[in-house]
Amino acid sequence: xxxxxxxxxxxxxxxxxxxxxxxxxxxxxxxxxxxxxxxxxxxxxxxxxxxxxxxxxxxxxxxxxxxxxxxxxxxxxxxxxxxxxxxxxxxxxxxxxxxxxxxxxxxxxxxxxxxxxxxxxxxxxxxxxxxxxxxxxxxxxxxxxxxxxxxxxxxxxxxxxxxxxxxxxxxxxxxxxxxxxxxxxxxxxxxxxxxxxxxxxxxxxxxxxxxxxxxxxxxxxxxxxxxxxxxxxxxxxxxxxxxxxxxxxxxxxxxxxxxxxxxxxxxxxxxxxxxxxxxxxxxxxxxxxxxxxxxxxxxxxxxxxxxxxxxxxxxxxxxxxxxxxxxx
Amino acid sequence: xxxxxxxxxxxxxxxxxxxxxxxxxxxxxxxxxxxxxxxxxxxxxxxxxxxxxxxxxxxxxxxxxxxxxxxxxxxxxxxxxxxxxxxxxxxxxxxxxxxxxxxxxxxxxxxxxxxxxxxxxxxxxxxxxxxxxxxxxxxxxxxx
Numbered sequence: 001x002x003x004x005x006x007x008x009x010x011x012x013x014x015x016x017x018x019x020x021x022x023x024x025x026x027x028x029x030x031x032x033x034x035x036x037x038x039x040x041x042x043x044x045x046x047x048x049x050x051x052x053x054x055x056x057x058x059x060x061x062x063x064x065x066x067x068x069x070x071x072x073x074x075x076x077x078x079x080x081x082x083x084x085x086x087x088x089x090x091x092x093x094x095x096x097x098x099x100x101x102x103x104x105x106x107x108x109x110x111x112x113x114x115x116x117x118x119x120x121x122x123x124x125x126x127x128x129x130x131x132x133x134x135x136x137x138x139x140x141x142x143x144x145x146x147x148x149x150x151x152x153x154x155x156x157x158x159x160x161x162x163x164x165x166x167x168x169x170x171x172x173x174x175x176x177x178x179x180x181x182x183x184x185x186x187x188x189x190x191x192x193x194x195x196x197x198x199x200x201x202x203x204x205x206x207x208x209x210x211x212x213x214x215x216x217x218x219x220x221x222x223x224x225x226x227x228x229x230x231x232x233x234x235x236x237x238x239x240x241x242x243x244x245x246x247x248x249x250x251x252x253x254x255x256x257x258x259x260x261x262x263x264x265x266x267x268x269x270x271x272x273x274x275x276x277x278x279x280x281x282x283x284x285x286x287x288x289x290x291x292x293x294x295x296x297x298x299x300x301x302x303x304x305x306x307x308x309x310x311x312x313x314x315x316x317x318x319x320x321x322x323x324x325x326x327x328x
Numbered sequence: 329x330x331x332x333x334x335x336x337x338x339x340x341x342x343x344x345x346x347x348x349x350x351x352x353x354x355x356x357x358x359x360x361x362x363x364x365x366x367x368x369x370x371x372x373x374x375x376x377x378x379x380x381x382x383x384x385x386x387x388x389x390x391x392x393x394x395x396x397x398x399x400x401x402x403x404x405x406x407x408x409x410x411x412x413x414x415x416x417x418x419x420x421x422x423x424x425x426x427x428x429x430x431x432x433x434x435x436x437x438x439x440x441x442x443x444x445x446x447x448x449x450x451x452x453x454x455x456x457x458x459x460x461x462x463x464x465x466x467x468x469x470x471x472x
Binding site for chain 2: 191192197198200202203204229246247250256257282289293309311312313316318320322
């Protein structure tokens with residue numbers, strides 16, 4: 001489904017690596033299966049040629065990797081950024097989390113990534129091979145084969161893609177895209193329209209699936225603290241299977257609150273969640289609230305913008321007036 | 329078996345400069361407010377981390393109220409403006425998760441408003457008592 005091929009990217013990476021302008025490449029690497037593609041650092045042409053991959057499973061956002069990598073590596077790092085990744089990239093720059101001079105960012109177009117969870121829901125387990133394309137061809141170890149329309153199994157964040165525009169890059173492969181109108185707040189509005197009891201039941205059902213693996217925290221490009229509040233054994237939300245319903249609620253409220261106003265809605269949290277909890281709905285609630293209370297704000301749209309929670313006006317809405325917004 | 333009468337536990341975060349003095353004034357004026365309200369003095373309402381609110385619920389509070397100086401009167405110039413944004417978002421989120429909205433409140437009480445402090449606490453305690461025990465954010469490990 002992707003318009004650009006792996007070969008174009010490998011060629012680009014190899015030429016930059018060989019002329020010495022970058023010392024390593026952040027890219028996607030083949031995993032054990034066709035669908036489990038992992039982020040990796042490539043340091044030689046051989047590695048790139050044999051292992052680099054770019055297909056419909058390359059959802060990973062590399063912005064966060066730059067925080068640690070730019071400190072350790074001598075010279076520049078080449079990073080490939082999809083449009084939504086560039087928002088996180090800008091947000092991290094705004095927070096001075098890495099040195100822009102040490103990064104060579106190549107913007108690449110994205111046609112939307114697919115969700116292996118949705119494919120597995122159709123095919124069942126035991127996938128032996130997947131061939132990407134507009135029609136995804138899946139074979140299983142039980143000698144079954146499936147043809148799946150890629151548009152039907154897109155990741156949630158790609159169904160409601162907010163932008164095809166790269167907001168940061170040194171070089172762009174392909175054409176410049178546009179910010180697009182999306183319906184990303186529809187699901188939030190649907191929940192808001194429910195009664196409190198229904199909402200509680202919905203979240204109880206979703207959040208009780210949480211196994212506290214911390215994958216959402218670890219992958220989030222806005223969560224870059226080196227010492228996290230959740231690492232504190234006395235936080236009341238220790239890293240263990242939930243003892244009761246409160247623990248994961250507290251964890252998820254605080255996790256979402258910590259990134260409120262800084263979350264670019266990249267959707268990584270929902271993508272990596274092994275329990276398929278729709279975590280983006282928590283983040284989007286904050287984004288929707290911020291938009292309606294304090295004016296439209298897209299984190300990462302420009303470097304240096306002031307996040308809504310570290311800003312104020314004397315005319316802000318009162319917390320007790322918040323509920324009278326027609327969703328009673 | 330003796331059945332204990334239900335009494336709500338209310339945690340009130342009061343800023344040192346306005347609301348705490350307001351509570352003092354309510355006491356000096358012999359104004360009644362429920363003994364179920366447990367006041368925690370904080371240097372400024374913006375000292376209240378969202379986690380404090382959740383922690384209070386976790387440890388068995390039935391309602392949490394934040395009191396601070398009126399917007400514009402903050403002892404530290406702008407602390408309560410930040411509180412206002414933070415709590416607007418946090419309370420909206422709690423509502424989104426289905427927590428009863430009457431359990432949380434922010435009220436601006438100045439040092440001269442002893443009567444307002446007492447009235448606010450009476451009203452809040454009454455509303456929380458009507459809701460009953462906080463079941464939705466309780467933590468079984470913290471049960472006595």
